[in-house]
Amino acid sequence: MxxxxxxxxxxxxxxxxxxxxxxxxxxxxxxxxxxxxxxxxxxxxxxxxxxxxxxxxxxxxxxxxxxxxxxxxxxxxxxxxxxxxxxxxxxxxxxxxxxxxxxxxxxxxxxxxxxxxxxxxxxxxxxxxxxxxxxxxxxxxxxxxxxxxxxxxxxxxxxxxxxxxxxxxxxxxxxxxxxxxxxxxxxxxxxxxxxxxxxxxxxxxxxxxxxxxxxxxxxxxxxxxxxxxxxxxxxxxxxxxxxxxxxxxxxxxxxxxxxxxxxxxxxxxxxxxxxxxxxxxxxxxxxxxxxxxxxxxxxxxxxxxxxxxxxxxxxxxxxxxxxxERFGKCKCKNTVGDIEFHNVTFMYDKKPVLNNISFKINVGSILTIVGHNGCGKSTLVNLILRLYKCTKGRITLDGVDISEYDYSSYIKNISVINQSPFMFDMDIYDNITLKNKQYTYEQVVKITKELGIHDFIVSLENGYKTKIMQNGVNLSGGQVQKLMLARLILKKSRIMILDEPTNFLDGDSINRFINIINRFINNNLIILITHNPKLIREINNVLYLSEGKIICQGKHDEIYDKYLTYKIFYDKLKNDKCSNKNVS
Structure with a gap:
């Protein structure tokens, strides 16, 4: 042996x-x-x-x-x-x-x-x-x-x-x-x-x-x-x-x-x-x-x-x-929610994905991270979630390196909607509450009504007890995304991360989404990754990434006029959106 x-x-x-x-x-x-x-x-x-x-x-x-x-x-x-x-x-x-x-x-x-x-x-x-x-x-x-x-x-x-x-x-x-x-x-x-x-x-x-x-x-x-x-x-x-x-x-x-x-x-x-x-x-x-x-x-x-x-x-x-083993022992309590990247570099298979990234997001604000596919947006989020570890530099939450926090208390402060939403092999109610008994039926119904999915759920034979098939194959993309949003809102975490949360939502649902998100601005830090030009314009606080580097950051109107690369990127998003509408 x-x-x-x-x-x-x-x-x-x-x-x-x-x-x-x-x-x-x-x-x-x-x-x-x-x-x-x-x-x-x-x-x-x-x-x-x-x-x-x-x-x-x-x-x-x-x-x-x-x-x-x-x-x-x-x-x-x-x-x-x-x-x-x-x-x-x-x-x-x-x-x-x-x-x-x-x-x-x-x-x-x-x-x-x-x-x-x-x-x-x-x-x-x-x-x-x-x-x-x-x-x-x-x-x-x-x-x-x-x-x-x-x-x-x-x-x-x-x-x-x-x-x-x-x-x-x-x-x-x-x-x-x-x-x-x-x-x-x-x-x-x-x-x-x-x-x-x-x-x-x-x-x-x-x-x-x-x-x-x-x-x-x-x-x-x-x-x-x-x-x-x-x-x-x-x-x-x-x-x-x-x-x-x-x-x-x-x-x-x-x-x-x-x-x-x-x-x-x-x-x-x-x-x-x-x-x-x-x-x-x-x-x-x-x-x-x-x-x-x-x-x-x-x-x-x-x-x-x-x-x-x-x-x-x-x-x-x-x-x-x-x-x-990559987490520390500090308890993440009484979190304010300020996140800062300090000269962060991340390499995957010895290839740089993010290169010397530095920026700060304070609680009470929404930051929209945009850029072409493969520019490092999702990687940046994965670093915050500690799915990846920085190759160089560090990320802090309220001034403390996130690697010093223990896993459980740290992750409780974050709610996430991933680019590819995952539904568990449970009923609709449990998929929203994740079997957390502190939430009530009334709280769940209030949120689903706001998101415009309550009527659909109660129209099903078993209502909120309807079993969701593997990864939500018996639901539409928009329905899955709304359930994911309900899960995020219900958790009420200090930090909210939303990776392409409106991909499958129609115009009315996107307006509902914007209204709901605006309610959380004062007490939360919200990070949004999107290719939706309407969201970028409405939220008006943009960080533009290209090839793993920050090209510009600021209000949409200001960087649109100042940075040609961002202007070209945004105009292409608008044109693509219009083309999709015409096709449909």
Whole structure:
């Protein structure tokens, strides 16, 4: 096990330590099963000998003994399996929660670079595999070792020659297992990587199905799907071939060993050097020894596959920064709301997105940030939200570097509408309140009436309890945007950030939006990103970005007359808006 993976494996021990009493009880049950399984062949052999000799007077006692052992074994097995399954499910839950926390707190830049199909595989396949495989590995290894030790002693005591034959073949079977174990691990890793790409592609199809249809790409994507599916199938087939080959070679060696034991055993019985009952019991013990030894060696293969899962999870946990570590301990209380950028530079993949940005926004004002697509507007907002970290410079809230605030208290002071609004898999009411019980139904209705969406909501069969489908696909873009606005207004945060909040709104709705926003000016700081010329003109406080730099800042009319680049930009927005109206 590589050092990093071994370290991560040690980090998982606390998840298992909480179940140490359960694990101990399961281990005791397994030991009891081994002892009872050792007694069974002797009793069966004795029954056969008594039947052969027609000694029925004591036969009944052996049969009762066999039945008793079977009942106790069954009870032990049921309890053991239940405890093992329960522990595996509890540990899986704790590991998955730990991983979900890692992902949710991952630096946003790292999250964007991570394949979503791979994340799903890690959470829903690797995490359960670690819990169940680790428990199985521990219990099966200890069980097999105990069985091998006890059976070795019994077989040698029963018959030294037959015992030596069994032990002679053991290293050869071990060699086969080790040889194929490494090949299985490497092929298993290839399967996981191929499957990650496959799952990621499936996600693209599911989330982009509308675009695939309207762009006429159904045939193209079907061909790509076939290619990826065939690749997964071929990798899995190669894996199966290695497994089957290893299985065949081991079984062949086991069969040769059994034939030799059979021949030598028969000769010894014919020469009166071995009792029938001992031979019958010995064949059972040798089969169980071979099975226990094979299972122990198969654990070598299992641990190789387990290591693949551990390696992927370790890569997620170790190589990506936890977001909370980038926040300080200061509580963000009694916030005024003044934000200032101090010579901020931000680079993404070593390319500058924002370059030496400095400006200040005071509470009681609205700032409209404008610029061409890709100029750094959304990045600037993401820096305020601490989704990104400044490469150089700093951002302060009320004179304190925002990195010194703890996450929870800082983010409570900010409400956001993103450029691509996200609706949760909840009903309309919960999507607005985000399940915050401090808000009342009356407050929600008042806001939705102001936004002109209340009548639509109550016209639905279940009203505010109407379930919103994944990301609001059963609503129009304008309806989703109004619900997002309702969510923002209800929260009443000191700082409001709105990224293209009127994209899907009609003229009347935009007027409503402006009126509502104006109510918040005195006590709030509002940052607005928009390409809507009406909003830019109405709000009249503009910061114009181009290629990651501030070109100008001030009242719209003043910078329109003073800066040619801004004038060209704004006139183009107006012309585009007029063209869109004419087209519609």
């Amino acid at each position: 590589e050092n990093n993976n071994y370290k991560f494996f040690l980090n998982l021990i606390p998840f298992f330590k909480k179940f140490k009493l359960t694990i101990l009880l399961i281990e005791l049950l397994l030991i009891l099963q081994v002892i009872l399984n050792v007694l069974q062949p002797l009793l069966w052999a004795k029954v056969l000998v008594l039947l052969f000799n027609k000694k029925s007077d004591i036969l009944i006692y052996y049969i009762i003994g066999i039945i008793g052992i079977y009942v106790v074994l069954s009870i032990c097995e049921v309890i053991e399996k239940y405890l093992k399954e329960k522990a595996a499910l509890e540990i899986t839950y704790k590991i998955k929660t730990y991983l979900y926390r890692t992902i949710i707190h991952m630096e946003y830049k790292d999250f964007l670079n991570f394949e979503k199909g791979k994340l799903q595989q890690i959470l829903e396949t690797d995490a359960p595999s670690i819990a169940s495989s680790t428990l199985n590995y521990f219990f099966q290894t200890s069980l097999n070792i105990i069985q091998i030790a006890i059976l070795t002693i019994i077989m040698i005591k029963m018959n030294l020659i037959l015992g030596i034959i069994i032990l002679f073949f053991t290293p050869f079977i071990a060699f086969i297992n080790i040889k194929y174990g490494y090949r299985i691990k490497e092929q298993g890793k290839k399967i996981l990587n191929t499957r990650d790409k496959y799952i990621n592609f499936i996600h693209q199809i599911l989330y982009g199905l509308k675009s695939i249809k309207v762009l006429g790409l159904r045939k193209t994507f079907l061909e790509i799907y076939k290619e990826k599916a065939i690749n997964v199938k071929n990798k899995q087939l190669k894996f199966s071939k290695i497994e089957i080959t290893a299985y065949f070679v081991k079984n062949t060696l086991s069969f040769i060993m059994s034939i030799i034991v059979l021949v030598v055993g028969c000769i010894m019985i014919l020469r009166d050097r071995l009792l029938y009952e001992y031979y019958i019991a010995f064949t059972t013990y040798s089969d169980r020894f071979a099975l226990a030894y094979s299972n122990l060696l198969n654990q070598n293969i299992s641990i190789k596959q387990l290591l693949n899962s551990i390696e992927r999870i370790n890569n997620l946990v170790e190589n990506y920064k936890i977001e909370d």
